Amino acid sequence: MDSIIEKYQLFIDLLPLLMTGLWMTFKVSMFAIIIGSLLGFFLGILRTLNNKIITNIIGLYLHIFRGTPYLVQLYLIYFVLPSFDVEFLKFDSFTAAIVSLSLYTSSYVTEIVTAAINAVPKGQSEGARSVGMSKIQSLYHIVVPQALKLSIPPMSGVYVIIIKSTALLSVIGISELTRQGENAILRLPGNLMFIYFVIALMYFIYCYPVLRFSAWAEKRYGSIGVDPE
Amino acid sequence: MEFLSNYFNFRIVGQYTDVFIEGVLTTLVLAGICLVLSIFFGIFVALMRMSSNPFVWRTAAAYIQIIRSTPLLIQIYLIYYGLPFLIGNFFGEEATAIIALTIHSTPYMAEIIRAGIASIDRGQSEGAMSVGMNKMQNMFYIVLPQALANVVPPMLGQTAVLIKDTSLFSIIAVFELMGAGLRMYSETVIATESYVTTAVCYLLIYMMMLVFSNIVQKQLGGGAWQTAH
Numbered sequence: 001m002d003s004i005i006e007k008y009q010l011f012i013d014l015l016p017l018l019m020t021g022l023w024m025t026f027k028v029s030m031f032a033i034i035i036g037s038l039l040g041f042f043l044g045i046l047r048t049l050n051n052k053i054i055t056n057i058i059g060l061y062l063h064i065f066r067g068t069p070y071l072v073q074l075y076l077i078y079f080v081l082p083s084f085d086v087e088f089l090k091f092d093s094f095t096a097a098i099v100s101l102s103l104y105t106s107s108y109v110t111e112i113v114t115a116a117i118n119a120v121p122k123g124q125s126e127g128a129r130s131v132g133m134s135k136i137q138s139l140y141h142i143v144v145p146q147a148l149k150l151s152i153p154p155m156s157g158v159y160v161i162i163i164k165s166t167a168l169l170s171v172i173g174i175s176e177l178t179r180q181g182e183n184a185i186l187r188l189p190g191n192l193m194f195i196y197f198v199i200a201l202m203y204f205i206y207c208y209p210v211l212r213f214s215a216w217a218e219k220r221y222g223s224i225g226v227d228p229e
Numbered sequence: 230m231e232f233l234s235n236y237f238n239f240r241i242v243g244q245y246t247d248v249f250i251e252g253v254l255t256t257l258v259l260a261g262i263c264l265v266l267s268i269f270f271g272i273f274v275a276l277m278r279m280s281s282n283p284f285v286w287r288t289a290a291a292y293i294q295i296i297r298s299t300p301l302l303i304q305i306y307l308i309y310y311g312l313p314f315l316i317g318n319f320f321g322e323e324a325t326a327i328i329a330l331t332i333h334s335t336p337y338m339a340e341i342i343r344a345g346i347a348s349i350d351r352g353q354s355e356g357a358m359s360v361g362m363n364k365m366q367n368m369f370y371i372v373l374p375q376a377l378a379n380v381v382p383p384m385l386g387q388t389a390v391l392i393k394d395t396s397l398f399s400i401i402a403v404f405e406l407m408g409a410g411l412r413m414y415s416e417t418v419i420a421t422e423s424y425v426t427t428a429v430c431y432l433l434i435y436m437m438m439l440v441f442s443n444i445v446q447k448q449l450g451g452g453a454w455q456t457a458h
Contacts, residue, residue, distance in 0.1 A: 067435030167300035207298035
């Protein structure tokens with residue numbers, strides 16, 4: 001019983017520190033999700049325009065970001081880009097985190113948006129064209145709204161991946177949840193396992209609703225056969 | 230060439246060829262062991278998840294959800310520090326890393342295998358039952374072989390993720406491809422060559438996977454199989 005009270009006391013003591021970490025995790029992941037989704041959305045639409053050069057360039061971009069681990073991308077953006085001696089590319093750790101995570105997000109989102117747009121029946125855009133809409137109008141008014149609905153389930157799956165990836169940002173010194181946990185462990189090395197459990201629980205509380213939402217959305221809007229995980 | 234070698238010193242990379250080859254091989258071996266283990270356990274978790282006994286399937290579902298909503302990094306830390314607590318300092322770092330990654334990727338495999346089992350027509354089981362097979366025989370002789378053949382493409386995708394996930398082993402001081410890059414960086418202190426070479430090695434592995442999965446998709450079952458899926 002004593003040990004439970006002791007652990008509870010410890011938990012209460014650690015909570016402010018870990019909550020700042022969770023807030024940072026939330027902030028970084030939200031930035032990355034918003035910027036990455038916009039970029040991915042843009043690239044995904046470009047990719048469906050059937051221009052061979054653009055499609056190939058975006059395909060290369062996707063292969064590069066899907067083919068290397070996020071940890072490597074993070075090191076490349078944080079350590080390698082500054083060595084090019086361009087003032088603009090000398091990111092501080094927070095910018096590097098957001099840039100790398102946004103690019104990583106966009107690689108997933110591009111694929112989903114492309115698949116979603118292709119999943120909208122062709123008759124829809126043909127119908128739009130036949131009532132006199134231009135290509136842009138048919139995309140904007142007819143195809144994209146339907147595609148967005150289809151892309152909700154896999155998109156929330158991607159967001160879980162992105163939130164989980166923020167744990168890696170501790171290696172470049174962002175004071176997010178994992179990092180704050182490590183700081184707490186430096187102070188209280190005896191409670192290492194307990195602290196990691198609390199961190200895991202906090203990630204679980206953040207991610208699990210998104211995962212459940214993804215499953216619910218898939219039941220509601222149907223699957224387009226893209227499973228990000 | 231002058232211009233290029235200002236940015237990228239091939240001679241230094243040449244000195245580290247052996248390290249990187251060793252890193253690639255270690256990554257492939259570690260990922261291969263994890264792949265085999267996680268498919269093996271994934272079959273059992275998938276069967277547990279599909280069980281009609283609420284205790285059994287809820288256990289499997291809880292395992293799947295918990296792993297899917299916490300970051301791999303935290304799981305690796307928990308196993309790395311927790312395993313010695315539980316059973317003493319029995320395993321080396323490599324074995325610990327393999328255990329952690331297997332525990333991480335088993336649920337993903339289980340979900341893929343479950344989708345595969347669900348995709349098998351009911352007539353197959355009914356036929357098996359009607360020729361006198363029991364439930365076990367039906368599962369292992371009739372359903373699973375077909376299910377596993379059906380899920381080869383998503384499983385190859387998961388394998389690519391698995392290979393990328395091994396990069397996190399470098400954080401708990403297991404030598405693999407990322408570790409090779411980190412060793413080169415710590416010895417030469419040139420970020421560009423170290424990390425770009427690492428990324429290129431990962432891309433090479435990824436390309437091999439792409440070519441392999443194209444061959445598999447073409448070979449496995451021919452055209453009819455492809456139209457069915």
